[in-house]
Amino acid sequence: MANFISNWSSKAESLPEDYVVPTKLRPGTPAPIFKDIPVIDLGGDDRVGIVQKVLKAARDFGMFQVINHGISESLMFDTVRVFKEFFGMPVEEKEKVLLEDYWRLLFSDFKYWKDTLHIPCDLRSQTQTWSEKPQKYREIIEPYIIEVRKLGMRILDLIYDGLNFSKKDSNDETTQALLINHYPVCPDPSLALGACHHCDPHILTLLQQDVYGLQLLKDGEWFGIEPIPNAFVINTGILLEIISNGILKSAMHRAITNSTSSRTSIVTFIGSNPERTIEPSSSLVSPQTPPLFKSFKCKDFHEIFFSKTVDYEATMEHFKL
Ligand SMILES: O=C(O)CCC(=O)C(=O)O
Numbered sequence: 001m002a003n004f005i006s007n008w009s010s011k012a013e014s015l016p017e018d019y020v021v022p023t024k025l026r027p028g029t030p031a032p033i034f035k036d037i038p039v040i041d042l043g044g045d046d047r048v049g050i051v052q053k054v055l056k057a058a059r060d061f062g063m064f065q066v067i068n069h070g071i072s073e074s075l076m077f078d079t080v081r082v083f084k085e086f087f088g089m090p091v092e093e094k095e096k097v098l099l100e101d102y103w104r105l106l107f108s109d110f111k112y113w114k115d116t117l118h119i120p121c122d123l124r125s126q127t128q129t130w131s132e133k134p135q136k137y138r139e140i141i142e143p144y145i146i147e148v149r150k151l152g153m154r155i156l157d158l159i160y161d162g163l164n165f166s167k168k169d170s171n172d173e174t175t176q177a178l179l180i181n182h183y184p185v186c187p188d189p190s191l192a193l194g195a196c197h198h199c200d201p202h203i204l205t206l207l208q209q210d211v212y213g214l215q216l217l218k219d220g221e222w223f224g225i226e227p228i229p230n231a232f233v234i235n236t237g238i239l240l241e242i243i244s245n246g247i248l249k250s251a252m253h254r255a256i257t258n259s260t261s262s263r264t265s266i267v268t269f270i271g272s273n274p275e276r277t278i279e280p281s282s283s284l285v286s287p288q289t290p291p292l293f294k295s296f297k298c299k300d301f302h303e304i305f306f307s308k309t310v311d312y313e314a315t316m317e318h319f320k321l
């Protein structure tokens with residue numbers, strides 16, 4: 001039977017040995033909350049003003065929050081509720097769709113303090129792979145996937161307008177994936193990690209969080225990103241860094257655990273089709289601003305990224321010109 005943390009963590013009095021993170025990767029002293037992170041109101045008619053704010057936030061921080069984004073509070077609430085219910089189900093139900101140690105497949109000598117559910121998002125062909133429980137699960141996540149994709153494409157459009165792109169990603173060129181990270185109450189957060197520091201290997205990430213845990217590395221220091229009710233945290237991925245010819249930097253982030261309440265993050269990745277060529281946009285390349293990165297197929301990028309154990313620097317070294 002699969003061994004999900006969410007099924008035994010409430011009985012754990014101390015952190016099991018295999019979840020103890022090497023000293024240099026531990027969370028360390030509590031990170032200050034990042035008060036300066038931009039919170040951008042997407043409502044209203046001032047599109048030019050919104051484009052400027054989004055571009056500045058993406059450029060300065062690689063991460064920002066959006067409010068008044070058009071996705072209803074009730075859909076966000078129902079979605080987090082149904083995923084919490086999902087993680088509360090018995091192992092026999094969860095193991096039909098949940099992979100044990102999902103993150104461990106990517107790294108490492110130690111385990112992360114979380115269970116992760118991956119949901120394929122192609123509504124034409126993949127909904128049959130979804131869990132049938134809890135009740136209304138499918139009914140809730142389908143509109144969530146549709147709405148968050150729309151929001152992702154809208155934010156991308158704002159960013160591309162800010163960068164004066166002549167050609168933008170079409171809906172068909174982009175992919176979508178949904179990851180649900182469930183971090184149970186942890187017996188010793190100082191020795192554990194929910195997610196190691198990384199940059200997302202996609203274009204754009206939209207994250208819904210209920211409890212504090214996400215941190216951003218800014219100028220060599222970790223800062224906490226406080227949950228704002230009904231907001232999405234947006235961060236730029238490595239593909240966008242490359243497409244923007246380095247104007248935008250991907251956001252280095254991680255997730256810590258806590259000892260008082262469980263945390264669920266619902267993470268949507270807007271990525272690129274595997275066959276698509278990724279390269280600095282021609283509108284940003286000139287004799288004065290030569291391309292900083294090679295041109296490559298997206299699927300080759302992912303192969304390198306995972307072969308370099310998700311290490312940002314090593315991955316970029318490979319693609320830099
Ligand atoms: O749970 C979080 O706040 C971060 C999760 C994350 O970075 C990821 O799934 O890529």
Ligand SMILES: [Fe+2]
Nearest residue numbers: 198199200253
């Ligand atoms: Fe991430």
